[in-house]
Amino acid sequence: MIPVRSRCLLSVRLYSTTTSGAGTTSASHLTINGASQKLANSNLPTIPSPRSLKTFLDEYVIGQDVSKKVLSVAVYNHYLRIFDRVKKQRLKEDQLQFLEANVTDKNDEPTYVPSSEAEQGMRNLKRQVESLKPGSTGNAKKMGDADLELSKSNVMVIGPSGSGKTLLATTLARVLDVPIAITDCTQLTQAGYIGEDVEVCIERLLVNADFDVAKAEKGIIVLDEIDKLAKPSASIGTKDVSGEGVQQSLLKIIEGHKVQISVKRPVKKKDAETDKNGNKSVTKKEEVFTIDTSNILFMIMGAFVGLDKHVAKRIKKLKEIDAPVSEEAAAKEKKQEKDEEETKINNKIEEVELENGEKVSALNLATPVDLVSFGIIPELVGRVPIITALQPLQNSDLYHILKEPKNALLDQYEYIFKQFGVRLCITDKALHKVSEFAQKEGTGARGLRGIMERILLNINYECPESGTRYVLINEKTVDSLQQSKYSLATHVQSKYYSRGQLFDLINDVSKEDPELAKKLDKEVNGITELPQ
């Protein structure tokens, strides 16, 4: 845990002893420390625990347990660090207040007598306050905690396309009450070239923080698509202003640096000028802000296409050194590689077999060295100590994504169809089939949408303002999408039912998905029973 200090003034290590070094006294320091920590904890603003953060992420993002944990802990620690600073500040203020309140004004009291007991008491108080002050003699060791400045641990998230990197970031932004800004790195260029300067990410954060510099300085910046900044492996002779150049200019910002930015801030006017078309013209005033980035948490994200192959190759090499592969096996592997190239399913993430026989995604084993050889400059890699990899989505993940999270695709489509009076029924088996297709496409969760769109295109075209009340999409429908091995058909076979054919629908549904049939039955009966 982060050591915290009490804001209740004297509760903190008041009883400093002038003679230190004896075993007993140092032990008593420790215990007194404990009391103040206990007291301090009661004044902690409530920080969402890593567990509750993860639970929130679970609602929106399927799978990726490890990465969710990593991010939750990173954000939690970020919170702690911020509150630690706030608390230290408060403690100092309280000390001052207390000193003022106690040292002055004492003669105001009608019964005050300058007794020796009062003197002794005052000495005791002064000693208490003295021991609170940083750098007081004799308790340098104790003050270690108070002087301790917490530095941040930035996070890098690696994951194949469509595995949920950006979704994680945006979901986090929703739950946090620190400002968060997500910036795409693709648009950034080195200063002086056409394109956006790297400071734009801080500018966005400031806007999200309502131009409150103090708030912005506690925020989180997400740099997406960092892999697009990779420098080419072979120098092309010109300056790489949108790649390596951007990486270099990011260094200082990520590390912690005072950045000066000029932002055009909308000026609030009571009667904003409105032209005759009713358009409001907003006057903006350019203002210069200086922002210290040393407390801003950076999350860097990228797909790093090809990194897995690199990692796999490196590990294979290492394995070969350890245990040379037999010729037969080598030949078999080569053939496999060739097959893969032929089938062009090269957007699948490489897997590496560990010593214990378990297969893990190669991305999990990525090291800073791999990132450097990918084209990220070592200085940048060094500033991001935590690296976590998202797993490529499995068939079952895709199926869950279709169905379970908030804003699930299935819910979305059912809602759309309800708008024109059609109950869309998609059986469980059909959903499984859809996720299978998406898996083959290799564009992750985004692929799901493409397939769904294709399946529903014709239905969406034909159904509105026709007698159709129910549409069934079953396994066969999805199967019919695949015209040949390499292409998908534009026309699918789906079944339409009018109001009277409800019974047939339920029958058909129950063949593939009894649960959905039950649900339908309930729904429909509910409706028919109502008028009676």
Place this chain on the structure above:
Amino acid sequence: MMRRFSRSIVARRSLASAATAAKTAGATASATSPLANAQTQDSAFDYEGMVENEVLKKRQDKSYRFFNNINRLAKEYPMAHRQNEADKVTVWCSNDYLALSKQPEVMEAMKRAVDKYGAGAGGTRNIAGHNKLTMQLEAEIAALHKKEGALVFSSCFVANDAVFSLFGQKCKDMVIFSDELNHASMIIGMKHSGLKKHIFKHNNLAELEQMLQQYPKSTPKMIAFESVYSMAGSVADINKICDLADKYGAMTFLDEVHAVGLYGPHGAGVAEHVDFEAHRKAGIASPTLEQNNMQKLALDRIDIITGTLGKSFGAVGGYVAANKNIVDFLRSYAPGFIFTTTLPPAVMAAAAEAIRFQRSNIDLRTAQQKHTNYLKAGLQDLGIPVVPNPSHIVPILIGNADLAKQASDMLMEKHKIYVQAINFPTVARGTERLRITPTPGHTDDLSDIMLDAVEDVFSELQLPRVKDWEAQGGFLGIGDPNFVREPNLWTAKQLSYTNADLNPNVKHPVIEQLEVSSGIKV
């Protein structure tokens, strides 16, 4: 409150200006607008702001007080209930040292007086408020302190204030020598007296002598001190102070508030306790010089004794016991005595009965002392810092206002024990403490519960123990290697006395009314 106050000022001002007809218009304006005089933009003083600001200061230095709602139960002593009657706590800090406020005899006396004479006295001593019970009470007090006379006040705060104020008025070149830990009532009294005063270090007689030496013997002087100091429990050496008083020609003023009922064979306080054996043998009578080994009695050497009816005697009110002339002097001049309603008859009847009752019950005093000793020994074993003293008060040192309050709250909420945290201005800042006062009803079983609770609070809040203060070089005698411990006032032999060891004449003595209570006829 304040708003009403400021409004009344404005109203009064407007009345005054209304008298001068020319300014009538201005006056009505001043009554309505915050500006008293529109021409000069002069606005009224911000009374409310001043008051709020002062209270804010109290909050800032953590000496702001919250009063605990404690309803001590007459039939379940030492229990009390809080706001909710089912929520009961053990009271460990009451000044009802002998629990006489719950003594059936005392309550009975009070009820009888209420039934016969009603609730209130009806006036000042001069106007309809002087009665048989007043005279009985004053006679009882005078007999207790073996003095010629006594005078009852509304409280001992008023009594102390009255004595000093009056001497200040009538004897303008008097010099007061005051112990630095004297009670606020004496300090205020001295302030009101306007007399020159010297404050000597607590119980430091060498310094007192130095101060006395500065003045010729003919200069009127008064040495003001207490027998048992309420918040530390320290005790003054009465005879030595009287020696100095004799040597330099000073009057002596002794506040026995926290000693009456608890010291001396008959509960007349430390001044009686000093000559314990002589008083025990003499009983209600004053011992002769021979009976006291040719030593003058401390009780006789003290000129003015003040005490309270509100602590050990379980009622309310204060008194002065002195010779006839001083009592008559106060009776005739002290405004704090003259211009106030006499105590209710029932209160005086209860107080008189309490004094009679405790006089012959030395068992109450010895039980109280034994319980104190048990508790103090237990605390010492646990290493809990108790300010060392030879009396019945158990001050546990905390040394921090915030923590003292937390400790008190924790005892109350977690352990159902009520011990009030004592903070500024009752004690000096940085010397905050928990003041425990055992009574005859706080048996050793209850003490064991108390000890466990204190131990729990000290470890839970990580409060400093004796060894911590020791490491710091000692504080208020705790962990101080140079501190010399005084022996307890009650010796083992004295503690072994029972009611049977007292002179039988203390049982139901006939005490005659004092002439000075009503006025001395010439």
